[in-house]
Amino acid sequence: xxxxxxxxxxxxxxxxxxxxxxxxxxxxxxxxxxxxxxxxxxxxxxxxxxxxxxxxxxxxxxxxxxxxxxxxxxxxxxxxxxxxxxxxxxxxxxxxxxxxxxxxxxxxxxxxxxxxxxxxxxxxxxxxxxxxxxxxxxxxxxxxxxxxxxxxxxxxxxxxxxxxxxxxxxxxxxxxxx
Amino acid sequence: xxxxxxxxxxxxxxxxxxxxxxxxxxxxxxxxxxxxxxxxxxxxxxxxxxxxxxxxxxxxxxxxxxxxxxxxxxxxxxxxxxxxxxxxxxxxxxxxxxxxxxxxxxxxxxxxxxxxxxxxxxxxxxxxxxxxxxxxxxxx
Numbered sequence: 001x002x003x004x005x006x007x008x009x010x011x012x013x014x015x016x017x018x019x020x021x022x023x024x025x026x027x028x029x030x031x032x033x034x035x036x037x038x039x040x041x042x043x044x045x046x047x048x049x050x051x052x053x054x055x056x057x058x059x060x061x062x063x064x065x066x067x068x069x070x071x072x073x074x075x076x077x078x079x080x081x082x083x084x085x086x087x088x089x090x091x092x093x094x095x096x097x098x099x100x101x102x103x104x105x106x107x108x109x110x111x112x113x114x115x116x117x118x119x120x121x122x123x124x125x126x127x128x129x130x131x132x133x134x135x136x137x138x139x140x141x142x143x144x145x146x147x148x149x150x151x152x153x154x155x156x157x158x159x160x161x162x163x164x165x166x167x168x169x170x171x172x173x174x175x176x177x178x
Numbered sequence: 179x180x181x182x183x184x185x186x187x188x189x190x191x192x193x194x195x196x197x198x199x200x201x202x203x204x205x206x207x208x209x210x211x212x213x214x215x216x217x218x219x220x221x222x223x224x225x226x227x228x229x230x231x232x233x234x235x236x237x238x239x240x241x242x243x244x245x246x247x248x249x250x251x252x253x254x255x256x257x258x259x260x261x262x263x264x265x266x267x268x269x270x271x272x273x274x275x276x277x278x279x280x281x282x283x284x285x286x287x288x289x290x291x292x293x294x295x296x297x298x299x300x301x302x303x304x305x306x307x308x309x310x311x312x313x314x315x316x317x318x
Contacts (some may be wrong), residue, residue, distance in 0.1 A: 001217045003182045009188040045231045047238075056238060059215075061230035075215065075234065091241035095214020164247045 001095050010071045014095055018120050019102035021053065021062045021081030021111035021171060024141040029058050029078055039067060054080045081116065089122050098135035099124075103162070105142040105152040114161055138162055182212070183312060189219060191305045194220035195298045203294035204286035206265075209279040210272075210302075213237050224281060236269060236279055259288065270295055276306050 003012040026046070033044045041160040042061035057077050064072040079089040084122070101120060104112045121131040145152050191294055196208045200222045207222025209229065215228050215237035238258040239258065247255045268280040268291050278299075 001182055001214070003184065003212070003218070005184045005189070007184065007186045014214055014216070043228050043232050045235065047235075057234075058244075059231060059234045061234075073230075075230065077215075077234070077289065087245055088242075091238060091245070094237075095212065095216070131179075 002097050004070075008071070009069055010073060011067075012073045012075065013097040014075050014077065014103075015100060015165065016092055016096045017076065017078040017100045017102055018089070018116065019081055020109060021044075021103055022083060023104050023109065023113070023116075024102035025078040026054055026058050028100070028139075028141075029060050029076055032062070032076065033060055040064070052129075054078055055085075056088055058082065063177045083115070086119065086123070087120070092125065093127055095147055096124075096127070096129070096134070099136070100137045100139055103138060103140050103158055105140055105145065105158065107151040107153050110153060110157075110161065110165065113158075115165060117162070121173040155173045182216075182309065184218065184231040184309060188305065188309055191219060192302070195302050195305070199280070199294055199298050202297070203280070203291050205280045205291060205294075207281050209233065209236075209281075210284075211236055211277050211279060212275055213240065213277060218276065222281070227281075232279070236242070236277060239268060239275055240271070262287045268292070268295075270299070271298060273303050273306060275310050278302070278304075 001152060002014075004010075005012070019025050029044060033041060045059040045159045047056040047058075057079060060076045062076065063075045063098050064074055066072070077092050079085075079092045099120065101117060103117075140155060140158050142150075142152065143146055190212060196210065196219060199205065199208050205222060207220060207227075208222040209220040209232065211233040212218055212220040215234040217233040220229060231242060233295070243261045244254045247253065254271065256271045260267045264283055266282050266288070268288065270276050270280075278295065280295065282291055
């Protein structure tokens with residue numbers, strides 16, 4: 001939920017990067033951090049994971065300038081992607097204002113993308129937020145692997161998968177939280 | 179969508195409480211953050227601290243220990259204390275939405291900090307519940 005501070009003329013929002021393990025959520029934050037000017041970004045915080053997987057979350061605060069006199073401060077978070085870190089994902093989703101779902105274009109990750117999207121819908125529903133109404137960006141990541149040894153899914157297939165969960169809902173194959 | 183609105187008047191009341199807390203306990207600074215990691219207000223003398231990161235990590239820390247509490251059959255741990263060589267941090271839950279973070283060094287003691295927090299906590303709770311009640315009205 002956004003915080004509107006009339007005393008400081010500031011609006012704070014929380015955006016969470018979501019997706020399956022190794023899809024590139026932390027890399028997204030690292031890229032944003034490396035490409036933004038010093039005066040608009042805070043420190044990037046990554047909780048030590050003893051490896052290249054996110055155990056808890058990464059965090060980056062950005063000041064995006066003014067809209068109608070209000071400073072817009074956006075806080076970017078990532079979640080751990082592995083299935084068994086669901087409790088942590090739920091914690092990070094608390095108070096979320098928008099989600100970036102990072103879809104992995106690798107063919108071998110197709111099933112995990114769908115599972116993660118369904119997991120997002122379920123965890124949002126537990127917070128009283130519908131995936132249909134929350135501001136949601138879907139990013140098809142790793143498109144630059146096209147033409148390499150790693151086999152990637154065509155955009156059309158990813159688009160089809162994106163719509164799959166809604167289709168399953170219509171068929172009544174998924175629980176009521178969708 | 180739920181929106182939290184903090185007016186100038188709300189913030190003045192919060193500042194008054196936090197100011198009293200700092201001056202009576204000799205704490206370095208106090209922060210009031212919401213459980214999703216947003217900073218609501220801070221008071222005191224901590225210019226070099228990255229407040230945004232501290233708020234995000236505090237909320238996560240509190241959330242994680244709440245899960246530990248549930249595993250142990252407790253509803254929640256309402257306070258946490260981290261002791262360092264020079265700096266200490268004391269976290270206390272205020273209602274279901276907010277956490278008070280107190281940073282202090284060896285000029286004061288944990289006992290004094292706890293005593294002074296006890297004196298302001300009821301007043302802060304009232305102010306904050308008014309703010310979060312407004313949220314409900316806005317979203318209805």
